[in-house]
Amino acid sequence: MSDNFDSTTGSTGQVRFFNPGPVWVRPQVIQALTGPMMSHRSQAFMDLYGRIQEKLPKVFRTKGAVHTLASSATGVWESVLVSCVEGPVLACSNGSFSDKWGEMGKRLGLETDVLKVEWGKPILADDVRKKLAEKKYAAVTVVHNETSTGTISDLAAIAKAVRDNSDALVFADCVTSLAGTRVETDAWGLDAAITGSQKALALPPGLAVFSVSERAMAAAKKKKFRGLYLDLVDIEAFALKKQTPTTPCISLLYALDVQLDHILAEGIENRWARHDAMLKAVEEWAPKAGFRFFPEKGAQSPTVSALIPPEGVNAEELNKKMKAEKWTPGSGYGKLKATSIRIGHMGDVDVASVKALCAAYERVAAGLSSPAKVGA
Ligand SMILES: Cc1ncc(COP(=O)(O)O)c(C=O)c1O
Numbered sequence: 001m002s003d004n005f006d007s008t009t010g011s012t013g014q015v016r017f018f019n020p021g022p023v024w025v026r027p028q029v030i031q032a033l034t035g036p037m038m039s040h041r042s043q044a045f046m047d048l049y050g051r052i053q054e055k056l057p058k059v060f061r062t063k064g065a066v067h068t069l070a071s072s073a074t075g076v077w078e079s080v081l082v083s084c085v086e087g088p089v090l091a092c093s094n095g096s097f098s099d100k101w102g103e104m105g106k107r108l109g110l111e112t113d114v115l116k117v118e119w120g121k122p123i124l125a126d127d128v129r130k131k132l133a134e135k136k137y138a139a140v141t142v143v144h145n146e147t148s149t150g151t152i153s154d155l156a157a158i159a160k161a162v163r164d165n166s167d168a169l170v171f172a173d174c175v176t177s178l179a180g181t182r183v184e185t186d187a188w189g190l191d192a193a194i195t196g197s198q199k200a201l202a203l204p205p206g207l208a209v210f211s212v213s214e215r216a217m218a219a220a221k222k223k224k225f226r227g228l229y230l231d232l233v234d235i236e237a238f239a240l241k242k243q244t245p246t247t248p249c250i251s252l253l254y255a256l257d258v259q260l261d262h263i264l265a266e267g268i269e270n271r272w273a274r275h276d277a278m279l280k281a282v283e284e285w286a287p288k289a290g291f292r293f294f295p296e297k298g299a300q301s302p303t304v305s306a307l308i309p310p311e312g313v314n315a316e317e318l319n320k321k322m323k324a325e326k327w328t329p330g331s332g333y334g335k336l337k338a339t340s341i342r343i344g345h346m347g348d349v350d351v352a353s354v355k356a357l358c359a360a361y362e363r364v365a366a367g368l369s370s371p372a373k374v375g376a
Pocket of ligand 1: 021072073074075097143145146147148173175176196
């Protein structure tokens with residue numbers, strides 16, 4: 001990795017790693033993982049966790065609490081459902097991850113209705129509103145940015161539709177949106193905003209990071225059986241002591257402390273703007289090179305571009321050639337595996353690196369296609 005970064009400023013047009021999570025991680029963050037071990041009941045730990053607790057709400061845009069859990073993000077999907085919900089759940093689904101959250105509701109024995117939307121199309125607030133008019137739900141689950149299809153939905157409008165038309169809790173998967181594009185936890189009325197360390201926060205995987213509203217906590221406190229490991233009531237009680245109920249991943253917390261300083265120094269709005277610029281670079285390049293976006297126009301994600309290669313170019317073959325050139329691109333996800341590629345432009349990657357990747361894709365695709373078809 002030594003020639004892929006500048007040790008002071010992060011990436012410099014040299015990053016070749018575009019997996020849509022785990023993402024490229026700055027060397028300073030890798031270095032921070034090597035901090036000394038300590039007891040998670042020590043003052044040193046409480047100092048570390050206290051610093052993190054002060055910084056995280058600025059990234060989540062909330063005045064409320066933001067917690068961490070030694071788990072991947074999926075663990076918090078389960079945490080909010082087992083801790084807060086007894087009644088029916090409305091699961092909005094427009095891709096692989098949102099579909100899985102709905103499946104989780106069913107497996108937990110919760111009555112779960114799925115609002116199914118075609119892959120590549122965003123979830124629309126109007127459709128959510130119609131579902132809420134038919135039935136009273138305890139919670140609505142929604143994935144802000146469907147990583148499987150590179151499709152972003154208008155989470156602000158969806159949350160408003162839920163808040164204006166029901167008492168349902170709004171649980172938002174912001175796994176590939178938070179710290180990469182605008183997420184306003186308080187202003188949008190999100191009862192939980194959930195992410196994982198390995199996405200736009202640009203840390204190694206293993207840590208879930210999430211906000212919980214007072215409304216959601218009130219629901220949890222009323223629920224009798226909440227399990228143990230994922231119980232939000234326990235998590236909140238320990239957070240008040242600057243601790244976690246079970247052993248935290250201390251190494252990742254060291255890294256998070258350092259990375260939050262970096263994110264706040266960049267400025268959260270500047271970080272969103274850099275992600276917009278990375279999407280724009282792909283949008284300007286793709287049609288010229290014969291690549292098509294999979295998502296509907298206007299719903300392209302600022303953190304991950306799902307693209308269909310030029311006619312005659314096999315997506316899997318294309319990525320194989322890219323890997324041979326020492327790029328790490330993202331493959332298509334789920335049922336799109338054979339037909340699409342994904343460029344994860346999230347975290348600390350820069351526009352120049354994205355443009356270099358696009359140029360490489362264009363050259364490699366041209367070598368795989370008959371000349372007449374490229375750009376057609
Ligand atoms: C939108 C979204 N939600 C949830 C997940 C699952 O996250 P994890 O693997 O951290 O549990 C992913 C992983 O890629 C994702 O992209």
